[in-house]
Amino acid sequence: MRESMQAVRGMNDLLPGDTAAWAALEQAARETFAEYGYREIRLPVLERTELFRRSIGEYTDIVEKEMYTFSDRGGDSVTLRPEATAGIVRACLTNGLLHNQRQKLWLVGPMFRYERPQKGRYRQFHQIDVEALGFEGPDVDAELILISARLWRRLGLGGLTLNLNSLGTPESRAVYRERLVEYFRKCEAALDEDSRRRLGGNPLRILDSKNPAMRELIAGAPLITDFLDDQSAEHFAGLRSRLDDAGVAYAINPRLVRGLDYYSRTVFEWTTGDLGSQDAVCSGGRYDGLVAQLGGDPVPAIGWALGEERIVELLRLQGRAAAEPAMDVYLVLAGAAAERLGTGIGEALRDCAPGLRVEANSGGGSFKSQMKRADKSGARVAVIVGDDEVARRVATLKSLREDVPQRQVPLEQLPDELVRVLRAPERGRE
Numbered sequence: 001m002r003e004s005m006q007a008v009r010g011m012n013d014l015l016p017g018d019t020a021a022w023a024a025l026e027q028a029a030r031e032t033f034a035e036y037g038y039r040e041i042r043l044p045v046l047e048r049t050e051l052f053r054r055s056i057g058e059y060t061d062i063v064e065k066e067m068y069t070f071s072d073r074g075g076d077s078v079t080l081r082p083e084a085t086a087g088i089v090r091a092c093l094t095n096g097l098l099h100n101q102r103q104k105l106w107l108v109g110p111m112f113r114y115e116r117p118q119k120g121r122y123r124q125f126h127q128i129d130v131e132a133l134g135f136e137g138p139d140v141d142a143e144l145i146l147i148s149a150r151l152w153r154r155l156g157l158g159g160l161t162l163n164l165n166s167l168g169t170p171e172s173r174a175v176y177r178e179r180l181v182e183y184f185r186k187c188e189a190a191l192d193e194d195s196r197r198r199l200g201g202n203p204l205r206i207l208d209s210k211n212p213a214m215r216e217l218i219a220g221a222p223l224i225t226d227f228l229d230d231q232s233a234e235h236f237a238g239l240r241s242r243l244d245d246a247g248v249a250y251a252i253n254p255r256l257v258r259g260l261d262y263y264s265r266t267v268f269e270w271t272t273g274d275l276g277s278q279d280a281v282c283s284g285g286r287y288d289g290l291v292a293q294l295g296g297d298p299v300p301a302i303g304w305a306l307g308e309e310r311i312v313e314l315l316r317l318q319g320r321a322a323a324e325p326a327m328d329v330y331l332v333l334a335g336a337a338a339e340r341l342g343t344g345i346g347e348a349l350r351d352c353a354p355g356l357r358v359e360a361n362s363g364g365g366s367f368k369s370q371m372k373r374a375d376k377s378g379a380r381v382a383v384i385v386g387d388d389e390v391a392r393r394v395a396t397l398k399s400l401r402e403d404v405p406q407r408q409v410p411l412e413q414l415p416d417e418l419v420r421v422l423r424a425p426e427r428g429r430e
């Protein structure tokens with residue numbers, strides 16, 4: 001037996017039946033971003049490894065164990081992007097987009113992380129990402145969150161919780177970090193292996209631990225919100241009051257630190273109770289130090305990313321996933337002469353009524369099997385052309401969903417007639 005080719009583990013094929021829901025999500029995001037003046041950017045999926053090492057941070061899951069890194073044929077170390085922000089900042093610097101300018105940008109595309117594949121967690125996954133560079137906030141912090149909230153409304157999604165926290169500045173965080181290390185050192189024996197390693201490198205990440213055994217220890221740890229500097233506290237209050245004004249509910253979560261090193265001040269995460277343990281559908285935060293860290297002049301910035309796989313799954317669970325649209329018309333072409341005429345009929349229909357979904361029967365077949373295909377296509381109307389119709393320059397219109405008699409229409413009147421028939425509300429399907 002021949003062995004069939006397999007896809008790479010953790011990388012999914014999106015089949016035709018799935019793509020309508022994805023397209024609808026991306027279209028809703030595109031429209032929402034446009035309404036706020038955010039512009040699309042498209043970037044390579046491959047970047048120099050150094051970019052992610054310098055931006056995401058050595059002691060993060062991503063850099064420690066999740067990157068797809070390899071040497072290209074010229075010997076350069078390159079990495080498939082695990083997230084979008086670093087590449088966007090890189091592109092802004094490479095192209096001078098931050099010289100006396102500010103940018104509101106969005107990007108959609110695949111990301112790659114070598115994680116253990118499970119429901120809601122894949123090795124190739126897809127994000128929709130939005131970033132505002134050059135804005136100090138907190139007005140823009142609120143705007144970014146409002147964009148996400150509007151997107152959920154547009155998609156008809158419910159049951160999402162907004163978790164909010166402030167990480168302060170690198171200076172205030174350093175003070176907190178010392179206290180945190182002090183606290184965890186006292187109970188070092190109770191820490192799991194990951195946490196012990198993080199204690200030396202990035203102790204805040206311990207708060208991010210998904211190990212239930214660590215929960216109690218973490219619950220007793222000092223709170224970052226008690227260490228905020230005055231300006232960060234004011235910034236955080238400014239964000240909260242804007243969200244209050246806009247009627248966006250949130251939960252302050254002082255344990256929310258986010259996995260990436262580059263965050264400062266505002267961090268947030270939208271979670272759901274519907275997806276099990278992979279409960280974060282959209283996460284983001286402010287990264288005021290990152291542009292300078294990557295060699296630019298300091299520029300404050302903030303962004304978020306949503307995981308398309310998780311949002312699509314949630315849409316499905318909530319009965320909001322867009323379905324693949326059915327055909328409108330199926331051309332049944334019986335006999336060689338009808339087949340030849342069929343191409344022209346199809347083109348004329350699409351010319352007269354752009355957007356009309358017309359499937360012409362391909363590859364012959366008996367009248368009966370063509371009628372079966374017509375039914376399966378979901379079309380409301382079959383246009384039947386056989387020898388008799390060719391001779392008389394007419395087509396037979398047969399409704400596939402309603403019990404109305406079939407009738408013949410002269411070919412030159414066919415487009416108008418079909419548009420009229422299809423525009424009428426369908427009986428029995430509403």
Ligand code: ATP
Pocket residue numbers: 083113115120121122123124125126127258259278279280281282283284305306307308309310
């Ligand atoms: P998690 O805590 O679930 O690992 P994360 O903090 O690593 O998430 P981010 O780096 O903030 O996630 O990415 C933003 C969003 O991308 C997440 O909220 C999630 O919806 C999605 N996401 C992240 N990693 C994956 C993955 N491996 N597979 C599918 N979606 C993912």
Ligand code: MG
Pocket residue numbers: 061259
């Ligand atoms: Mg992760």
